[in-house]
Amino acid sequence: MAAEGHAIDALGQFQLHTAGSFIGAAVNFTQANLMMVLAAGLTLAMLHFGARPKAVVPGRLQALAELSYTFIHDMCTDQIGEAGKRFFPLVFALFFFILFGNMIGVWPYAFTFTSHIATTLALATLVMVLTTAVALRLHGWKFFSYFVPAGVPKLLLPLLVPIEILSYLSRLISLSVRLFANMMAGHVMLEVFGAFIVMLGTAGVIFWAPAGLSFAVNVALIGFEFLVAVLQAYVFAVLTCIYLHDAVHLH
């Protein structure tokens, strides 16, 4: 995996291959998709087993399920308003799909499907198409007034309207690249410092100290990865809510 020959192969971990023996290969089912199934399954299992006791005073798992529910529900109603309840299942699905995807990715030998731009771009496209569709359906042609800033001299409009349109479209890039780049960078760092441990550790006794330092860095990086995993899922969900707020209320 690392330090094959004399080069650090930091990017090989992102290589896709099929999973699920010949059946998976027959339908091009990749290991990323396997992790997606796992993330979706964990999300559903958390809610299913959490809601099962139906206790008035919740146990740990039930508290987890209920807190997840109220956390995302409050996020939707706070950011979007009353209309946010309609988008609650989608935001919930996005947040926990990405969160579990990121978390699973920190596990050794697992694969981080959020480290693929194609995946994050697909999720961002979903959000963009949805927000634009919601805005068009609620406001019709008035939606395009969104690109005309209020209280601006008419002379500046030819300059500002293209900028507004560009910034609207760049949401797609910022949503997808932010998540993809964060996850990829973290895993490349882990891989590089992991390779250092092996290289320095086998180079001789005098290099054991820097090898140990690399190990300490990797321990810190793992903790950092968990932070990034939660933060990026949260950012994705919050931005989705903010975009939906813009779509529902225009400005």
Place this chain on the structure above:
Amino acid sequence: MRRIAVAAVTLLALPTAALAAGMPQLDFKNPLMISQVVWLVIIFSFLYVLLARWALPKVAGVLEARATSIAADLDLARDAKAKSDAAVAAMNEATRKAHAAAQAEIAAAVERSKENAAAQTAELNARLEAQLAAAEARIGAARAGAMQALREVATDTADVVVTRLTGRAPGRAALDQAVAAVLAARGQA
């Protein structure tokens, strides 16, 4: 030593090497790139539908059940409080009534005893008045008797004195007249 040098060079050359090797994420010739997105759409759709139709309503049901049970308990507590408030109010009212009744009773009793005392005093005064009048009458009679006796004594004494001095007895009528005149002059007739 050579290995370390190689490692250092590799680390410094990493960004360039990465770009040169090409990121697997940008390898769009790989058919798995498209297929993973297709599978993503399928898996995410399933996740969304299952969450919206099955998993989230379950949690919502648990939360709702708790909210209703808490609301029911609060209603129960509110009812109990209202009842106890009413009971306290009734008790206060009863206490107030009993207090007022007792006050009226006491006032009546005081009034009654005052009347009795006044009646007794009046009766006693009347009796004392009557006794006083009787005693005064008796004193008056005694005094009249005494005065009468005094007159007779004076008349007799005057008769004796006059007889001794003159040697002859004065007339009874003249004596009576003289004594009466003297007594009248002294205001004791």
